[in-house]
Amino acid sequence: MDMHSRNQYLQTLRERYLKTKSKKERGKILDEYCKNTGQNRKYVIRKIQPYVSLAPRMRKRRKEIYDGYVRAALAKVWEIFDHPCGQRLGPLLKTETERLRRLGELSLSDETAHKLQKISSATIDRKLKHDKEVLHRLRKKGFSKPRSLLYQKIPTRLNDWDTSVVGNLAVDIVEHCGSSKKGEYVNSLSVTEISSGWWEGQALMSRGQYPTLEALEKIRQRTPFTWLEIHPDNDSAFINAHLFRYCQKEKICFSRSRPNKKNDNCYVEQKNWTHIKKIFGYLRYDTLKELNIINDLYEGELRLFKNFFQPVMKLKEKTRAGGRVHRKYDLPKTPYQRLMASDQISKEEKEKLEAIYLSLNPAELKRTIEVKLDQLYKGYQAKRGAQRVEPFKKQSPRTVTNYMIQPESIQLPT
Numbered sequence: 001m002d003m004h005s006r007n008q009y010l011q012t013l014r015e016r017y018l019k020t021k022s023k024k025e026r027g028k029i030l031d032e033y034c035k036n037t038g039q040n041r042k043y044v045i046r047k048i049q050p051y052v053s054l055a056p057r058m059r060k061r062r063k064e065i066y067d068g069y070v071r072a073a074l075a076k077v078w079e080i081f082d083h084p085c086g087q088r089l090g091p092l093l094k095t096e097t098e099r100l101r102r103l104g105e106l107s108l109s110d111e112t113a114h115k116l117q118k119i120s121s122a123t124i125d126r127k128l129k130h131d132k133e134v135l136h137r138l139r140k141k142g143f144s145k146p147r148s149l150l151y152q153k154i155p156t157r158l159n160d161w162d163t164s165v166v167g168n169l170a171v172d173i174v175e176h177c178g179s180s181k182k183g184e185y186v187n188s189l190s191v192t193e194i195s196s197g198w199w200e201g202q203a204l205m206s207r208g209q210y211p212t213l214e215a216l217e218k219i220r221q222r223t224p225f226t227w228l229e230i231h232p233d234n235d236s237a238f239i240n241a242h243l244f245r246y247c248q249k250e251k252i253c254f255s256r257s258r259p260n261k262k263n264d265n266c267y268v269e270q271k272n273w274t275h276i277k278k279i280f281g282y283l284r285y286d287t288l289k290e291l292n293i294i295n296d297l298y299e300g301e302l303r304l305f306k307n308f309f310q311p312v313m314k315l316k317e318k319t320r321a322g323g324r325v326h327r328k329y330d331l332p333k334t335p336y337q338r339l340m341a342s343d344q345i346s347k348e349e350k351e352k353l354e355a356i357y358l359s360l361n362p363a364e365l366k367r368t369i370e371v372k373l374d375q376l377y378k379g380y381q382a383k384r385g386a387q388r389v390e391p392f393k394k395q396s397p398r399t400v401t402n403y404m405i406q407p408e409s410i411q412l413p414t
């Protein structure tokens with residue numbers, strides 16, 4: 001409660017206080033006011049008297065030294081020197097004001113020039129407050145913004161990977177927001193091992209830095225190889241101090257893509273379609289039940305089906321003949337087969353992978369995936385209401401987007 005509100009409250013109680021003859025009733029009025037406002041009782045007794053004015057006093061304004069002429073000249077000099085802060089602009093005003101006048105860049109009186117030369121840095125920032133807000137709005141509309149120092153510490157890397165080395169991972173986040181990004185919704189963390197094509201996913205409700213780091217740690221515990229390098233895009237969910245310190249602690253290299261260059265992260269971008277969007281469609285998932293179903297697939301049947309029974313092709317050679325590009329690929333192999341053929345996987349891990357492979361039934365995995373996708377979509381129908389989803393009735397999330405499905409490509413973008 002500010003002083004104006006307290007005075008209004010006291011003005012209302014004053015009428016009751018002065019009309020009351022009983023000392024006990026006056027004490028109750030004072031107790032009520034002191035309890036609600038926290039003011040001292042003796043101070044209130046003096047203030048509630050009829051001869052004390054409760055009208056707000058007009059503050060006496062100080063004489064303005066730096067008027068509109070100074071502010072206009074200051075804004076022009078600030079623009080000439082590329083918008084420095086007040087501490088950096090102050091010394092320039094002392095040395096460059098007269099020079100700019102001689103060069104004809106500033107047209108101002110001697111009095112205004114003298115004021116410019118003695119203005120303090122705090123007053124400069126105060127006088128330029130509106131101009132800085134306008135500049136900030138312009139930068140938000142498309143001007144480049146400075147990156148944090150952390151971006152300078154993390155090196156950029158193109159898609160020039162040594163695909164014979166196991167343990168380099170491309171990382172990305174896929175949103176399940178539907179047509180609106182309002183509120184919270186499910187996001188899929190997608191991780192692809194570049195050499196073998198081994199893929200892992202984890203769903204999270206928030207794109208915060210801690211949830212993303214926790215999801216990465218869960219995926220790391222499931223992978224059968226040692227992590228050597230993490231390569232995300234420039235999303236703040238990845239480029240932050242928490243993941244940076246985690247990589248330093250675990251001795252994992254940390255690189256990033258160039259801004260707006262999706263081809264730098266091509267190995268995971270192609271998986272975003274074949275392993276996530278093609279499976280779950282472009283619907284909005286924003287409930288805990290949907291999150292649990294998606295994670296159940298990521299941690300169970302979907303990862304097993306994709307890694308043990310979905311062959312991928314690796315580019316061996318690319319040559320250009322005139323205007324045409326000829327590509328040669330190796331024999332299609334599943335990520336499991338590529339890891340088993342690698343000498344960079346320990347014998348114990350290979351035995352575990354082989355035991356898992358022998359225990360799997362691909363047809364049963366496919367049926368289980370379809371059942372869980374049907375459960376997911378039925379929950380989506382119940383959430384959205386029958387009328388709003390009538391065009392897609394009796395369709396699973398995977399078949400909702402069939403009109404957009406292209407033949408699956410396993411070619412690596414270059």
